Amino acid sequence: MTFAGNPNDIYKIEIPVDDEKCKNLLTKFDCIFKDKDKTIIGHNIKTIISFLAKYDIEIENKLWDNMIAHYLIEPELNHSLDYLSDIYAKDSSDINWQLYDKFKTSLSENNLENLFYDIEMPLVKVLADMESNGVKIDIEGLKQISEEQSKEIAGIENSIYEIAGTSFNIGSPKQLGEILFEKLNIKAPAKKTKTGQYPTGEDVLQKIINENPIVQHILDYRSLTKLKSTYVDALPSLVSHRDGLIHTSFNQAVTATGRLSSNNPNLQNIPVRTEKGREIRKAFVPRDENHILLAADYSQIELRIIAHLSGDQAMLSAFRNGLDVHTDTAARVYGVDIKDVTSEMRRNAKAVNFGIIYGMSAFGLAERLKISRSEASEIIKNYKKEYPGIQEYIDKQVAFAKEYGYVETMLGRRRYLRDINSGNSVVRNFAERNAINAPIQGSSADMIKIAMKDIHNEMKLKDLKSKMILQVHDELVFDVYKDELDVLSELVKDKMINALQLEVPIIVNINTGNNWLEAH
DNA sequence: ATAAGCACGC
DNA sequence: GACGTACGTGCTTATA
Numbered sequence: 268m269t270f271a272g273n274p275n276d277i278y279k280i281e282i283p284v285d286d287e288k289c290k291n292l293l294t295k296f297d298c299i300f301k302d303k304d305k306t307i308i309g310h311n312i313k314t315i316i317s318f319l320a321k322y323d324i325e326i327e328n329k330l331w332d333n334m335i336a337h338y339l340i341e342p343e344l345n346h347s348l349d350y351l352s353d354i355y356a357k358d359s360s361d362i363n364w365q366l367y368d369k370f371k372t373s374l375s376e377n378n379l380e381n382l383f384y385d386i387e388m389p390l391v392k393v394l395a396d397m398e399s400n401g402v403k404i405d406i407e408g409l410k411q412i413s414e415e416q417s418k419e420i421a422g423i424e425n426s427i428y429e430i431a432g433t434s435f436n437i438g439s440p441k442q443l444g445e446i447l448f449e450k451l452n453i454k455a456p457a458k459k460t461k462t463g464q465y466p467t468g469e470d471v472l473q474k475i476i477n478e479n480p481i482v483q484h485i486l487d488y489r490s491l492t493k494l495k496s497t498y499v500d501a502l503p504s505l506v507s508h509r510d511g512l513i514h515t516s517f518n519q520a521v522t523a524t525g526r527l528s529s530n531n532p533n534l535q536n537i538p539v540r541t542e543k544g545r546e547i548r549k550a551f552v553p554r555d556e557n558h559i560l561l562a563a564d565y566s567q568i569e570l571r572i573i574a575h576l577s578g579d580q581a582m583l584s585a586f587r588n589g590l591d592v593h594t595d596t597a598a599r600v601y602g603v604d605i606k607d608v609t610s611e612m613r614r615n616a617k618a619v620n621f622g623i624i625y626g627m628s629a630f631g632l633a634e635r636l637k638i639s640r641s642e643a644s645e646i647i648k649n650y651k652k653e654y655p656g657i658q659e660y661i662d663k664q665v666a667f668a669k670e671y672g673y674v675e676t677m678l679g680r681r682r683y684l685r686d687i688n689s690g691n692s693v694v695r696n697f698a699e700r701n702a703i704n705a706p707i708q709g710s711s712a713d714m715i716k717i718a719m720k721d722i723h724n725e726m727k728l729k730d731l732k733s734k735m736i737l738q739v740h741d742e743l744v745f746d747v748y749k750d751e752l753d754v755l756s757e758l759v760k761d762k763m764i765n766a767l768q769l770e771v772p773i774i775v776n777i778n779t780g781n782n783w784l785e786a787h
Numbered sequence: 788a789t790a791a792g793c794a795c796g797c
Numbered sequence: 798g799a800c801g802t803a804c805g806t807g808c809t810t811a812t813a
Binding site: 436438439440441442492493496497501521522523524526527528529530531532533535536621622624625626627628629630631632633634635692693696700701703704705707708712740 | 799800801802803804805806807808809810811
Binding site: 466739740 | 792794
């Protein structure tokens with residue numbers, strides 16, 4: 268452990284391997300760690316907090332994390348200490364002091380101080396707690412699923428080899444492409460991948476699904492082996508020997524937009540879409556019989572944010588009147604009464620609403636909905652007419668980016684768009700889509716981060732036994748001590764709803780269950 | 788060790 | 798004529 272009370276006064280302390288001795292030594296630093304007026308300046312402080320937490324030591328200092336400061340200043344650059352010292356300080360032993368001086372100025376100049384002091388720094392401790400809390404999984408349940416999957420995969424392999432007339436490695440896109448488009452003579456897609464292979468992604472296979480029964484088997488094989496290798500077999504191996512729980516890492520300085528990411532393992536992409544995928548979600552369970560899982564998720568948060576940011580009257584009134592927004596959109600773009608909206612019209616309208624958030628083209632919409640390009644253009648034309656405020660907002664964002672070189676979220680989190688004036692239309696269009704999406708996705712990230720901080724504070728004040736365990740972008744998951752269910756539900760709902768005031772109501776759905784699927 | 792292709796989430 | 802929807806993580810295969 269290295270300390271520097273000022274830039275020229277550096278101390279290094281060797282940490283004993285033995286747990287008891289280590290704790291004794293670290294406890295002697297309580298005079299520093301419990302001093303609320305002192306600031307701990309470091310790089311990736313969460314690792315220090317987590318390390319000390321293993322010895323029941325909590326630091327009560329103010330925090331300054333250079334990794335996160337730099338993430339706010341330049342979200343898309345590298346934030347490793349190696350890189351920062353190369354760029355800003357040339358590898359000296361008081362590197363964190365030097366970075367502190369430089370970044371303090373930059374944060375101030377870019378109006379990022381509130382985001383840093385009031386949201387990101389408090390969140391460091393929240394994430395450390397969530398990681399340390401951990402999640403219980405039903406290992407026996409997963410083992411059983413794994414065995415059933417092995418049998419099913421073997422059966423599918425046999426069917427595929429029989430149709431192909433030969434055995435080959437189905438997991439190799441290269442070999443698979445040759446079997447499908449050469450041996451079996453299925454009509455090949457118009458163009459190959461950049462490495463000269465036949466593309467065999469899901470969208471490609473869906474287009475030839477009626478050509479040969481082997482195609483459905485391939486899709487089944489792909490989804491099953493994905494679930495087995497990434498989740499069913501991998502998760503049990505990541506259970507901690509210390510407490511029998513899974514401890515993910517939440518990364519606070521990775522995404523370009525301000526979202527968190529999760530790895531080792533990634534618990535933000537646990538399957539939910541398909542029936543077989545949902546079986547995996549069932550294996551996420553409360554830590555013991557005194558607990559129950561609670562999931563709280565924001566309803567349509569990104570669309571509510573675009574309604575707020577754009578001020579579009581039609582979108583605002585849909586949310587204010589508590590309408591199903593996709594049904595309302597369908598009624599508008601198809602020019603029918605709400606009661607006459609078919610499920611297909613609603614499905615298409617939903618795709619358009621999402622497409623707006625991502626900056627989709629008529630071609631993209633047509634591909635996605637399997638409708639003609641002219642039909643897609645018609646829908647988009649009507650959409651722009653019905654929601655003029657949204658089109659104005661999009662134009663305004665792109666114009667701002669072209670003038671200033673960045674866009675920002677509701678709380679001033681920036682994303683720089685250096686290609687926004689590029690002469691290459693491909694890279695320029697990409698930057699324009701980012702100019703539309705980043706403020707929406709990023710404001711949603713700002714909002715849930717505020718809620719997490721507020722919930723964490725309140726849980727600590729009330730000394731609750733329940734634990735916040737996961738964040739999945741618009742959802743928070745808690746392992747709730749059953750006696751606290753009512754008080755925690757109220758608390759979570761209140762803090763999520765009131766994190767940021769928008770021009771539309773915020774809706775939070777809460778459910779509980781004896782596994783993560785049930786809690787949804 | 789790294790890139791490509793693919794598939795999972797929001 | 799090419800391009801065609803944002804943000805991530807991680808698996809297997811193929812290659813250096």
